[in-house]
Structures are given as structure tokens and as C-alpha cells.
Amino acid sequence: MATYCFDGTMTGLLSCVFRxxxxxxxxxxxxxxxxxxxxxxxxxxxxxxxxQQAQRVWRGLKQRTSSxxxxxxxxxxxxxxxxxxxxxxxxxxYIFQHTYKVDQNYGHPDVLAxxxxxxxxxxxxxxxxxxxxxxxxxxxxxxxxxxxxxxVLPLIERHFKARYQDQSWLIYDEKRKxxxxxxxxxxxxxxMNAVAxxxxxxxxxxxxxxxxxxxxxxxxxxxWKDYFHSVNIQARQNLKLHIQYVPKRYWRYxxxxxx
Numbered sequence: 001m002a003t004y005c006f007d008g009t010m011t012g013l014l015s016c017v018f019r020x021x022x023x024x025x026x027x028x029x030x031x032x033x034x035x036x037x038x039x040x041x042x043x044x045x046x047x048x049x050x051x052q053q054a055q056r057v058w059r060g061l062k063q064r065t066s067s068x069x070x071x072x073x074x075x076x077x078x079x080x081x082x083x084x085x086x087x088x089x090x091x092x093x094y095i096f097q098h099t100y101k102v103d104q105n106y107g108h109p110d111v112l113a114x115x116x117x118x119x120x121x122x123x124x125x126x127x128x129x130x131x132x133x134x135x136x137x138x139x140x141x142x143x144x145x146x147x148x149x150x151x152v153l154p155l156i157e158r159h160f161k162a163r164y165q166d167q168s169w170l171i172y173d174e175k176r177k178x179x180x181x182x183x184x185x186x187x188x189x190x191x192m193n194a195v196a197x198x199x200x201x202x203x204x205x206x207x208x209x210x211x212x213x214x215x216x217x218x219x220x221x222x223x224w225k226d227y228f229h230s231v232n233i234q235a236r237q238n239l240k241l242h243i244q245y246v247p248k249r250y251w252r253y254x255x256x257x258x259x
Contacts, residue, residue: 003030012049061092084114142169157187221255
């Protein structure tokens with residue numbers, strides 16, 4: 001079995017699908033370059049990203065699938081999971097090998113897998129929209145540091161742009177080393193060297209980000225904590241139910257959960 005290695009982008013994955021049909025390779029394992037560096041693969045074939053080939057594959061998928069299926073495809077890709085990549089590749093072969101639409105056939109393992117991955121990524125998207133907290137910097141920039149399980153920044157961009165139109169903000173993904181920055185007009189993707197980035201929020205200053213927190217940020221932080229504790233009814237606390245709706249891994253984003 002041949003192994004196609006791509007650069008980890010959606011263009012690269014779709015280029016793998018194009019090559020499979022070009023050379024009639026139906027039994028193929030796909031892997032990203034990052035994963036290939038940590039494993040041993042026989043018959044490893046490097047597949048370069050080709051925008052024209054990828055666009056041709058994507059146009060074909062759009063003609064043969066519904067908008068919901070296309071969303072499942074994109075969400076599954078954002079999971080950044082090797083198993084999901086393989087399901088995406090197999091899904092494309094399945095779609096193109098039939099003259100009629102089969103993207104709603106949830107009895108097929110790859111169609112079902114995309115639906116399940118999309119559900120997980122969608123849940124992470126909604127939780128990021130709910131649990132992201134900002135810190136105000138002296139420059140007026142509102143900064144939030146996150147570490148989601150999946151690459152959901154492209155999915156939450158529209159939500160935060162619509163909700164915070166009157167202030168500039170930066171949501172930075174510490175795990176993937178990039179963020180989305182809103183300059184009061186447009187949202188831009190930014191990359192930076194964020195070594196010891198947590199110190200920005202912990203100490204109020206970070207050499208890596210070259211930003212300093214607003215002097216009143218500590219006051220705002222304490223006011224929010226006081227409000228949270230004042231509306232909390234100790235006698236009616238249900239920690240088990242609370243953790244079910246707000247898992248502990250999200251507590252690091254929330255001011256009211258910090259000491």
C-alpha cells in the first residue's frame with residue numbers, strides 16, 4: 001500500500017485525491033508531513049500542494065454533495081487528526097466513484113466518521129465562543145490566549161467580529177502559534193514568537209508579545225470575580241453538573257475560576 005504524504009493543508013489533501021484518480025491508486029494511506037517525521041512508512045510518496053488540482057477536486061465535491069456535507073468535510077479537516085485525514089481521503093474516493101449522490105449514506109463508515117468529527121469540532125467551536133475571556137492591554141488591544149483541541153480559529157472569527165465590533169482584539173492559539181486579529185475593520189491572521197506567553201496574563205507584561213496590561217485590568221478582573229461569587233448560591237452548587245457543562249480544561253480561560 002502506498003502512502004501519500006502532504007503538507008497538512010486542505011489543498012495538499014485534495015491534491016492527494018487528485019493524484020489517486022490520476023494514477024488509479026485506490027488503496028492509499030495518507031499522512032501529514034508532521035506525522036511522517038515520527039513514523040516509518042513504506043513506499044512514501046510526497047504529494048506537492050497544487051491549487052489548480054485542489055480546486056478541481058473541491059468543485060467536484062460541491063457538485064456531488066450538499067452544503068451540510070461540505071461543512072462536515074471542512075470541520076473534519078480542522079480536527080487535524082490523522083484518522084480524520086484518512087476518512088476524508090476515503091470519503092472523496094467514495095463520492096467520486098458513484099454517479100449518484102451518496103454523501104447522506106451514513107451507513108458508510110467514512111460518511112459517518114465525517115459527521116462524528118464535525119460534531120466534535122463544532123462543539124469545540126461553540127465552547128470557545130462561550131468561554132473565551134479577554135484582558136485589556138495599555139494599547140487598548142483586548143487579548144485572549146487559548147489552546148483548543150482543534151483548529152477552530154477560522155470558525156469563531158465571524159462570531160467575535162460581529163460581537164466586538166467597537167474594539168480591537170487578538171485571539172491567539174498558543175498550541176498552533178497563530179492568532180486572529182481584528183483592527184476595527186477586518187480580521188487578519190497573525191503569527192508571532194510567543195515564548196512564555198502565559199506570563200502576559202499572569203504578570204501583566206510579556207517581552208514576547210511586547211504588550212502591557214491596562215492598569216485597571218486587575219480591578220476589572222476582581223469586579224467580575226466579585227459579581228460571580230455574589231450571584232452564586234452555595235447551597236445549590238452541583239459541581240458534577242457544572243463540570244458537565246463547563247469542563248475543567250476550559251477553566252484556565254475564565255477569570256472567575258482563577259485564584
